[in-house]
Amino acid sequence: MKKNIIILLLATFSLNLFSQQDRVIILDSTYSYTWDKTANDWAITARRLYSYDVDGNMTERIIYNWDSEIYDWVGDSWVTVEYDANGNEAESLEYFWDPEANDWVARTHGLYEYDENRNKTVHMWYEWYPETNEWVGAYHRSYDYDSSGHLTEEIWYVWAYATDDWIGAWRNTISYDENGKYTEGTQYLWDTLTTKWIEEQNNVFSYDTSGNQTEKITFDWDSAAGNWIEERRTVYSYDTNGNKSEYIVYLWDKTINDWIKIVRDIYSYDSNRNRTEKITFGWDSTASSWIEEQRFVYSYDANGYETEYSVYEWDLATNTWLGVVREVYSKDFYGNITEAIISDWDPETSEWIANTHFTYTYTYDTKGNITEYIVYFWDFETNEWVGNEHYTREYNTDGSIILSISYVWDSNINDWVFDSKWVSYWSELNTSISENNIDFHYIVYPNPTRDIISIETDRPDQYSINITSLNGQFIYGTDMEGTFGQIDLSSLQKGVYFITIRSKNNVTTKKIIKL
Numbered sequence: 001m002k003k004n005i006i007i008l009l010l011a012t013f014s015l016n017l018f019s020q021q022d023r024v025i026i027l028d029s030t031y032s033y034t035w036d037k038t039a040n041d042w043a044i045t046a047r048r049l050y051s052y053d054v055d056g057n058m059t060e061r062i063i064y065n066w067d068s069e070i071y072d073w074v075g076d077s078w079v080t081v082e083y084d085a086n087g088n089e090a091e092s093l094e095y096f097w098d099p100e101a102n103d104w105v106a107r108t109h110g111l112y113e114y115d116e117n118r119n120k121t122v123h124m125w126y127e128w129y130p131e132t133n134e135w136v137g138a139y140h141r142s143y144d145y146d147s148s149g150h151l152t153e154e155i156w157y158v159w160a161y162a163t164d165d166w167i168g169a170w171r172n173t174i175s176y177d178e179n180g181k182y183t184e185g186t187q188y189l190w191d192t193l194t195t196k197w198i199e200e201q202n203n204v205f206s207y208d209t210s211g212n213q214t215e216k217i218t219f220d221w222d223s224a225a226g227n228w229i230e231e232r233r234t235v236y237s238y239d240t241n242g243n244k245s246e247y248i249v250y251l252w253d254k255t256i257n258d259w260i261k262i263v264r265d266i267y268s269y270d271s272n273r274n275r276t277e278k279i280t281f282g283w284d285s286t287a288s289s290w291i292e293e294q295r296f297v298y299s300y301d302a303n304g305y306e307t308e309y310s311v312y313e314w315d316l317a318t319n320t321w322l323g324v325v326r327e328v329y330s331k332d333f334y335g336n337i338t339e340a341i342i343s344d345w346d347p348e349t350s351e352w353i354a355n356t357h358f359t360y361t362y363t364y365d366t367k368g369n370i371t372e373y374i375v376y377f378w379d380f381e382t383n384e385w386v387g388n389e390h391y392t393r394e395y396n397t398d399g400s401i402i403l404s405i406s407y408v409w410d411s412n413i414n415d416w417v418f419d420s421k422w423v424s425y426w427s428e429l430n431t432s433i434s435e436n437n438i439d440f441h442y443i444v445y446p447n448p449t450r451d452i453i454s455i456e457t458d459r460p461d462q463y464s465i466n467i468t469s470l471n472g473q474f475i476y477g478t479d480m481e482g483t484f485g486q487i488d489l490s491s492l493q494k495g496v497y498f499i500t501i502r503s504k505n506n507v508t509t510k511k512i513i514k515l
Helices: 002-010
Strands: 023-036 041-052 058-067 072-083 089-098 103-114 120-129 134-145 151-160 165-176 182-191 196-207 213-222 227-238 244-253 258-269 275-284 289-300 306-315 320-331 337-346 351-364 370-379 384-395 401-410 415-430 442-445 452-469 474-488 495-502 507-514
Touching: 041 415, 072 103, 103 134, 151 474, 165 474, 182 474, 196 227, 384 415, 442 507
Parallel strands: none
Antiparallel strands: 023 041, 023 415, 041 058, 058 072, 072 089, 089 103, 103 120, 120 134, 134 151, 151 165, 165 182, 182 196, 196 213, 213 227, 227 244, 244 258, 258 275, 275 289, 289 306, 306 320, 320 337, 337 351, 351 370, 370 384, 384 401, 401 415, 442 452, 452 474, 452 495, 495 507
């Protein structure tokens, strides 16, 4: 039941596509308002207008702001988009309104190219310079792929003002094994003096027979010696259920020409494969042994939702774990947080002392859409609840938001008052899109995550999955066959990443958050 509910709430669709047929629901316009306390009424502030081609692709978006002095709309920004025959975005132009010229002025220009499999091969971005009345390059990226659609090379270029042309900046080459696993990646930097690519870093990956990553070795290029020098090594171990059970990091010591231990993590899980504990050790080179440093404890409710997260640090003086911080959650049937209490450990009383306390209230319609969301936090100084966030939403029969109202807390009356609202208008468009061209439905959960993410699709197929940073740098790649797969992100730093899921006929990208 839990999985079905997650699919209902988190299914992600491609932009503007809300059905399996040729019927497409498109967003025509949105109007925003702020609450005018003097007039005791809504005051319009802005509007967004959208246009589409016959396939339902957005071709234009114009934003206007309302000028109450001249009682008319004034331009803010304007975006136009063109597509190739396969529906890929081929060109985009962005303009802003110049009040002095009383006209639109160009700002940015994007150009994109794709191969026959709809993989993006070129991404060029220009900015308009009014001083010289010309487009000047901002960045240029090119991509190559193998026959399976795996990214094998990406090159970043920057604009050289001296030559008015692109020059190399950064290059990454990627290799895969016969199973499509990412086995090696080499990064290069462009040397403007020799006009050649210079090696910078090399990463080599190994896997076990189950496809779990067991090792990653990072090398740095020694330009003086003209060869690769070991820099960092990470080793992973797994239990019989495929859960990561151990993680050890080594650094290369040039003085002894050998690896030295640095950090070690040990993981425990419950019978449902939920992570229940993680213990981090540091290597004591004097005692030649691992020393406890931090301990993370996780608890879950009957539905498998995380309800508690505690952090402890090892006290060398007492050889015991001392609390640092604890987060306790209550969650509803859909997995949404209904209460959150964050506490710090008080060493004097040996107790957890709450410092943050939130309550969350959700109201749902019969389709599972959130119609009202209210958040309060406890003020420990005044010992009373204070409003933090509140909004209400209305939906049309297709599940699209048509009205969203936000409120703010008025401490003078201790109640919610109007703040802003959005009104959206939708319409139906009969397109020439066939069912085969509509992106598959997929979910990625939990998102945000601390470690494992699960990926589910509604179409059995062979999928290529890549994790990249926000600036496009390749982080990790794997393959998935069928409708379900999992990826361990625990080794990634906290932040926002892109996950790209690619099949033979579809490519779709979503943001994921690593906690």
